[in-house]
Amino acid sequence: MPTRAAVLRCSQMAxxxxxxxxxxxLAGFGLPTPVLAGKAGEVTDxxxxxxxxxxxxxxxxxxxxxxxxxxxxxxxxxxxxxxxxFADGTQAVLRPGAQVKVVAFRFEEQQxxxxxxxxxxxxxxxxxxxxxxxxxxxxxxxxxxxxAIVGIRGTNFGLQFCRDDCAQLVTARGGxxxxxxxxxxxxxxxxxxxQAGSLVIGIGQFAFVQGPAxxxxxxxxxxxxxxxxxxxxxxxxxHGGTVGEGGxxxxxx
Numbered sequence: 001m002p003t004r005a006a007v008l009r010c011s012q013m014a015x016x017x018x019x020x021x022x023x024x025x026l027a028g029f030g031l032p033t034p035v036l037a038g039k040a041g042e043v044t045d046x047x048x049x050x051x052x053x054x055x056x057x058x059x060x061x062x063x064x065x066x067x068x069x070x071x072x073x074x075x076x077x078x079x080x081x082x083x084x085x086f087a088d089g090t091q092a093v094l095r096p097g098a099q100v101k102v103v104a105f106r107f108e109e110q111q112x113x114x115x116x117x118x119x120x121x122x123x124x125x126x127x128x129x130x131x132x133x134x135x136x137x138x139x140x141x142x143x144x145x146x147x148a149i150v151g152i153r154g155t156n157f158g159l160q161f162c163r164d165d166c167a168q169l170v171t172a173r174g175g176x177x178x179x180x181x182x183x184x185x186x187x188x189x190x191x192x193x194x195q196a197g198s199l200v201i202g203i204g205q206f207a208f209v210q211g212p213a214x215x216x217x218x219x220x221x222x223x224x225x226x227x228x229x230x231x232x233x234x235x236x237x238x239h240g241g242t243v244g245e246g247g248x249x250x251x252x253x
Contacts, residue, residue, distance in 0.1 A: 048080025155188025
């Protein structure tokens with residue numbers, strides 16, 4: 001049986017690793033702080049270290065059932081993921097190494113035309129399944145990225161923004177995806193809009209946007225990048241934050 005002192009040391013080591021991973025995930029945020037904030041949804045599943053920067057500039061580690069509010073920036077570390085369910089039923093799953101800001105969220109059941117959902121993918125990748133807002137007022141739902149604005153039409157889609165940080169991903173042709181925004185659609189359709197024009201992609205299609213001044217282009221399945229989720233994000237076996245590279249509580253006593 002481990003001694004009480006050994007258990008305490010393990011706990012302290014675990015929290016130290018959490019703090020280190022959290023500080024790394026939050027590095028480089030430097031984002032403007034909105035004046036108003038309100039609850040948009042909550043974390044329903046996560047693994048590894050997931051942190052949030054609040055509208056008031058404070059940062060903290062998230063857990064299952066943690067609130068996600070308008071103005072929050074949610075960040076996953078290199079070995080973690082998070083699933084956020086919004087009040088309208090929209091679900092967003094953040095891949096490892098992602099940063100997503102809830103720019104705006106307004107949903108009132110009796111006022112569909114007032115729906116306003118704006119997410120901003122600052123880094124990394126995620127998959128989104130749109131909820132009621134995307135069905136009854138798709139014009140009020142968009143995702144901003146450094147390369148393009150994404151409009152939706154009731155859909156399931158994936159986005160991955162690469163900026164010399166996608167070496168761990170492999171395309172069907174081999175090699176890492178090019179820098180820029182990669183998108184794929186599993187259901188419904190999305191539009192990709194830049195300064196140069198717009199492109200609509202539908203079920204089973206892939207697209208790429210090199211930058212905000214470039215036209216979005218369709219890619220063949222062989223050329224495209226499918227934004228996949230960690231197996232535990234698709235069928236999570238456990239809930240709550242974990243510590244260590246393997247996703248478990250790696251602390252031997």
